[in-house]
Amino acid sequence: MFKLTTSLLLTLLIGSSAALGEARLTVTVDTGGFARDYAVVEVLIPVDVAISAEYRKRSAGKVRALSNSVGPNVGPIQLDPAEGDPAHPSKIKLRWVETDLKAGEKRTRAITIARTPVGKEIPGFHFVNDAEGGRILKIGGRDVWQHWTPKYDPADHVNTYKHFHHVFGFHGEGHITKGAGGRYTHHRGLYIGWSRTTGPNGKYDFWHCKDNVSIQHQGYEAKSEFAGPVASRSVSTAHWLDKQAKPVVIETRTVTTWNVGEGRTLMDFHFKLESAGGDVDLNGDPQHAGFQFRPRDSVNQTKAKYVRPASTKGKGGDVWADNPWCVNQFTIEDKPYAVMHMDHPKNPGTHDGRTVYSTRNYGRFGAYAPHKLSADKPLEFSYRILVLDPTKHKDASVEHFDALYQSWVKPVKVSVK
Numbered sequence: 001m002f003k004l005t006t007s008l009l010l011t012l013l014i015g016s017s018a019a020l021g022e023a024r025l026t027v028t029v030d031t032g033g034f035a036r037d038y039a040v041v042e043v044l045i046p047v048d049v050a051i052s053a054e055y056r057k058r059s060a061g062k063v064r065a066l067s068n069s070v071g072p073n074v075g076p077i078q079l080d081p082a083e084g085d086p087a088h089p090s091k092i093k094l095r096w097v098e099t100d101l102k103a104g105e106k107r108t109r110a111i112t113i114a115r116t117p118v119g120k121e122i123p124g125f126h127f128v129n130d131a132e133g134g135r136i137l138k139i140g141g142r143d144v145w146q147h148w149t150p151k152y153d154p155a156d157h158v159n160t161y162k163h164f165h166h167v168f169g170f171h172g173e174g175h176i177t178k179g180a181g182g183r184y185t186h187h188r189g190l191y192i193g194w195s196r197t198t199g200p201n202g203k204y205d206f207w208h209c210k211d212n213v214s215i216q217h218q219g220y221e222a223k224s225e226f227a228g229p230v231a232s233r234s235v236s237t238a239h240w241l242d243k244q245a246k247p248v249v250i251e252t253r254t255v256t257t258w259n260v261g262e263g264r265t266l267m268d269f270h271f272k273l274e275s276a277g278g279d280v281d282l283n284g285d286p287q288h289a290g291f292q293f294r295p296r297d298s299v300n301q302t303k304a305k306y307v308r309p310a311s312t313k314g315k316g317g318d319v320w321a322d323n324p325w326c327v328n329q330f331t332i333e334d335k336p337y338a339v340m341h342m343d344h345p346k347n348p349g350t351h352d353g354r355t356v357y358s359t360r361n362y363g364r365f366g367a368y369a370p371h372k373l374s375a376d377k378p379l380e381f382s383y384r385i386l387v388l389d390p391t392k393h394k395d396a397s398v399e400h401f402d403a404l405y406q407s408w409v410k411p412v413k414v415s416v417k
Contacts, residue, residue: 024110024111024112025045025110025111025112025416025417026108026109026110026111026416026417027043027094027108027109027111027414027415027416027417028106028107028108028109028414028415028416028417029041029098029101029106029107029108029109029412029413029414030106030412030413030414030415031101031102031103031104031105031106031412032410032411032412032413033103033104034103034403034406035101035102035103035403036098036101036403036407036412037099037100037400037403037404037407038097038098038099038100038260038261038407039097039098039099039101039407039411039412040095040096040097040231040258040260040266040411041094041095041096041097041098041412041414042093042094042095042414043093043094043414043416044091044092044093045091045092045093045094045416046091075096075097075122075229075230075259076096076122076124076228076229076230077094077095077096077111077230078094078095078096078228078229078230078231079092079093079094079228080092080093080095080226080228081093081226094111095228095230095231096230097230097258097259097260097261098412099261101412122229123139123140123141123229124139124140124227124228124229124230124259125137125138125139125144125227125228125229125231125232125257125259126138126139126227126232127225127227127232127234130146132148132149132150132151133149133150133151133217134146134147134148134149134163134217135147135149135220135234137227137232137234137257139259142168143168144167144168144257144265145165145166145167145168145255145257145265145267146165146166146168146175147163147164147165147166147217147234147236147255148163148164148165148166148179148188148189149163149217149236150163152214152216154212157209157212157214158180158185159180159181160214161209161213161214161215162186162188162191162193162209162214162215163215163216163217163236163238164188164189164190164191165177165189165190165191165255165267166179166189167189167190167265167267167339167385167387168265169332169335169337170262170263170335170389171333171335173332173333173335175189175296176295176296176332176337176387177189177190177293177294177295177296178294178295178296178297182297183297183300183362184294184364186207186208186209187292187294187364188294189293189294190267190269190291190292190293190385191291191292191294192251192271192290192291192292193206193207193209193215193240193289194206194207194282194283194284194289194290194370194371195207195208195283195284195285195288195289196281196283196284196289197240197248197249197280197281197282197283197284198280198281198283199242199248199275199277199278199279199280199281200277200278200279200280201242201246201248201278202242204240204242204248206240206248206249207284207288207289208288211243212243213240213241213242213243214240214241214245215238215239215240215241215251216238216239216241217236217237217238218236218237218238218239219236219237220234220235220236221235221236221237221252224254229259230258230259231256231257231258231259232256232257233254233255233256233257234253234254234255234257235252235253235254235255236252236253237250237251237252237253238250238251238253239251239276246276247276247277248275248276248280249273249274249275249276249280249373250273250274250275250276251271251272251273252271252272252274253269253270253271254269254270254271254272255267255268255269255270256268256270262389262392263388263389263391263392263393264386264387264388264389264393265385265386265387266384266385266386266387267384267385267386267387268382268383268384268385269291269381269382269383269384269385270380270381270382271291271379271380271381271382271383272378272379272380273373273378273379273380273381274373274378275373275374275375275378277375278375279372279373279374279375280372280373281370281371281372281373282370282371282372282373282379283370283371284368284370285368286318286319286356286357286358286368287318287358287360287364289368289370290358290366290367290368290369291366291367291381291383292358292364292365292366292367292368293328293339293341293363293364293365293366293385294363294364295328295330295332295337295339295363296332296363297362298332298333299330299331299332299362299363300362300363302330302331303330303361303362304328304329304330304359304360304361304362304363304365305328305329305330306326306327306328306329306359306365307326307327307329307338307396307398307401308320308323308325308326308327308357308398309323309324309325309398309401309402309405310398310402311323311324315356318358318359318360319356319357319358320356320357320358320359321353321356322353323343323356323357324342324343324345324350324405324409325340325341325342325343325401325402325405326340326341326357326359326365327339327340327341327396327401328340328341328359328363328365329390329396330363335389336389336390336391337387337388337389337390338387338388338390338393338396339385339386339387339388340384340385340386340387340388340401340404340405341357341365341366341367341383341384341385342383342384342385342386342404342405342408342409343355343357343367343383344381344382344383344384344408344409345409346382347367347381347382347383348369348371348379348380348381349369349370349371350367350369354369354370355367355368355369356368356369367383384408386404
């Protein structure tokens with residue numbers, strides 16, 4: 001269970017000489033008719049002045065109990081500038097996590113936004129640069145994930161040809177995901193690509209990265225990022241390059257990570273793929289394309305097991321249709337893990353019934369559909385990855401996992417007065 005405070009004070013430092021008193025809000029969270037183990041909440045609040053960078057630095061993670069009016073089942077509330085111009089937002093965004101919501105329940109929160117940061121420090125997310133030039137996300141002192149961004153070296157093509165996300169375990173065992181080398185060296189953590197890609201100037205394998213094609217990290221978009229006690233957001237760009245190092249596809253990867261308590265890591269991936277020129281066919285097969293997860297090689301000796309929704313239809317071999325989510329259960333160093341991969345119903349290929357999952361017993365699994373990337377229209381995809389410690393979160397029923405999926409695709413309704 002998430003250890004929670006009972007009520008909170010959020011603070012706002014004005015970046016000008018304008019005076020502003022406390023703002024008191026009444027926020028109602030509506031479950032939308034079904035129970036939720038936890039639910040992430042985001043709400044926009046209008047403001048008339050800029051939020052200074054100094055305020056955000058001083059106030060990150062500050063909370064203070066006011067009274068019992070807010071009630072239990074809520075942790076810290078995070079305040080960020082809304083997406084857009086971070087220097088002069090017209091609104092701010094509040095983020096928090098509600099737990100143990102019952103079907104049909106409505107919760108009312110009393111929130112005060114004041115001028116001066118006060119309260120105790122709450123351990124929060126923060127980024128740390130790693131030796132490869134990428135970053136590690138931590139919460140408090142715990143490593144959560146690592147964005148592996150090696151500098152491409154043609155002389156070391158196999159080890160440097162793609163960026164990906166590693167995931168850390170909960171018991172000090174380091175990465176629970178696989179990197180370069182081992183069985184199927186191209187399988188690396190959380191990764192995306194299509195093995196049979198065709199552009200105006202040729203054909204490319206952006207899965208195995210054969211013939212010296214590569215997917216190279218370009219940098220981070222600092223103005224779009226944040227980190228606090230409730231959530232963090234990392235935004236990066238990468239170029240999918242042909243063997244002459246000319247871009248074929250431009251990728252923007254947004255990873256929003258939520259603090260949903262001990263024994264859980266919750267990552268929301270959003271991919272925007274743009275053509276670098278001309279129409280591009282993204283093709284392959286369910287085992288060699290799409291957005292997939294690969295655990296450590298050691299899972300090959302213990303074998304992975306899968307939980308799938310009741311709607312799933314087998315398509316032969318390890319391919320499954322009508323499969324909006326899938327859970328991979330495996331063991332790392334005698335520690336059990338469950339990884340839930342969720343495919344948003346609005347994703348290209350999913351809303352028209354073409355997306356399928358592939359699930360191998362050594363743990364590589366994920367969602368795939370072929371796509372046409374038009375020269376003038378990007379493709380955008382959303383996925384949720386939930387990593388669980390089953391010793392702390394023991395419900396492994398289809399019904400429980402389906403409720404977690406529904407909680408994502410049907411967010412709680414929030415009203416503000």
